[in-house]
Amino acid sequence: MALMRSLLGAKKILGAATSKRVTSAAPKGFLAVYVGESQKKRYVVPISYLSQPSFQALLSKSEEEFCFDHPMGGLTIPCHEDTFINVTSRFQ
Numbered sequence: 001m002a003l004m005r006s007l008l009g010a011k012k013i014l015g016a017a018t019s020k021r022v023t024s025a026a027p028k029g030f031l032a033v034y035v036g037e038s039q040k041k042r043y044v045v046p047i048s049y050l051s052q053p054s055f056q057a058l059l060s061k062s063e064e065e066f067c068f069d070h071p072m073g074g075l076t077i078p079c080h081e082d083t084f085i086n087v088t089s090r091f092q
Contacts, residue, residue: 034076035084042074045088054087 026032026044034040049055058077065078077084 032074034074035079035081037078037080040076041081043084049088049091052091054090058084058087 030044030046031050033043033045035043050059058079059075061079062075062077
């Protein structure tokens, strides 16, 4: 039950974009990331995530795969969406 509540809270914090208009700017204090391996989904996350070691590990994986050429036009993290949610749901 607590795990389900944690995952639901993570999805709310992450703010998965559901609209077709994904080119809009992220609010101040947040950044947009595209998550997924084949089909990418846009998430808006707090910039405080950048200081989290596990988020930095995801960024390192992104750098290894894409260098600095991100095909979506924004930061792309090439991992399963479930993995991304699991990692970020642990942040306070």
